[in-house]
Amino acid sequence: MIEHEWSTTGKIHYRGQHIPVVAFYSIQGGVGKSTLARKFAELVTLAPGRDGRRPNVLMIDLDVEAQGLTFRVTQDSHRSYRTVHQIIAERNIAAVQAIDVTNTISITGGNLQNRGHLYLMPASQPEAKGIFDTIAKTDRKELYDLLLNMIQSLVAQYSISCVIIDCMPGADPATAAAATIADVPFLIGRNEDTTYKQIRLLPERFREFFPEFQPARQLVIINAVSVKDLFEQRRQQYDILNYIPIIDDVILETEGLTRPDSFRLLLFQKYIVDDIISKAFIGRDDLIPKVPEILGEEWIEILEKLARCDEAPRVKLLKSLSNMLWAGASLIVVGIGLIGFGNTSDNLPAALTSVGILVTLIGLILGIGGWYAQSQRHRILSSADKLVRNGPDEVFILLKEGASHRRLLDEMRKLALTIPEIKKQPSKSQKIYCL
DSSP: OOTTHHHHOOSOEETTEEOOEEEEEESSSSSSHHHHHHHHHHHHTTSOOBTTBOOEEEEEEOOTTTOHHHHHHHTTOOTTSOOHHHHHHHTOOTTOOOEEOGGGOOOSSOOTTSSOOEEEEOOOOTTOOOHHHHHHTSOHHHHHHHHHHHHHHHHHHHTEEEEEEEOOSSOOHHHHHHHHHOSEEEEEEESSHHHHHHTTHHHHHHHHHOTTOOGGGOEEEEEEESOHHHHHHHHHHHTOOEEEEOHHHHSOGGGOOSOHHHHHHHHHHHHHIIIIIHHHTTTOGGGSOOHHHHHOHHHHHHHHHHTTGGGSHHHHHHHHHHTHHHHHHHHHHHHHHHHHHHHHOSSSOTHHHHHHHHHHHHHHHHHHHHHHHHHHHHHHHHHHHHHHHHTHHHHHHHHHHOHHHHHHHHHHHHHHHTSOOOOSOOOHHHHTTOO
């Protein structure tokens, strides 16, 4: 996406601004398309937005057969609302409405007062009949216009800044229409032959419905990659934009983390922002969430507390125990002196040498314990200081590095929980992390 295109192209506008439309489609089901589409939409609600207002995002569930996004978000509470299927069947957008599903957002960042609203246009009613016939019998130009006008109407009603369309798998007129309307058409696939064989064929099928669709605009994301080397072999050959790793392969249950699911979600969100949202919205920083928002308030508070790491009970205890190093060193000196006197003087009792050895051993034990306590305290303080200095970015760096680094994050989180709260305004150094 070229930066200047945002002001010169685009089919949807509101108050003089171009409103980006992003379509997610796939060759087959089960590739994580709807999950990525939903998380994409949820994360954009945390972006800076314009004029001090975070973006309102509209999701359109165009998968009228599976209705997966509709069921996941609304729990079937959409029955009293018009659906995409009804609009196409009735050829009427006059009463089009969307559902405010902001409270269903399941990402870690932000809060209800500090993010935009999320809206959903449901796919179809569970009992709807003739879904495929409705689309198949609709003139392609009319279908295109219905979708376009529906989007434009909803954008105006709800002050939408970004539109996300979750399409049906495969090539059908509705998916082709959405891909043609979209500023950013995303093909989501798996790291398997089925996807790679269809990467260039699917856009050509779209062109059979809508010749104006431009295959060169299609961006390909390979989801759930577990063997990166195999992906890299195909990346250049098929012009793949990026990939999302299997998070279960990145963060394992066997790492012994207290909350592995929390780390998985954080890392998953960061990959979506870095590898999908940032690629889609080049030149639109107002729609790209910043790192503190992705990280979320819990970790921002943890980083603020770690600035006072020396107040943690464990750190205080280690400081006290580190004094054993000097006590041990003193005993070692005394013990060696006793041994020396016992060996050089015939007038002193032989037991003095034994006492000297015992004192030396006790000093050695105390010294080792004190050295260990001192080194642990230094390690903890250094790790906490690095996290505080580098901020939220450092958290994600450690998340991607490996098991030992993630265990360090878990240790820092637990440590922060033991640091007492303070009731005062945050310092200038702390304010940089505030959301």
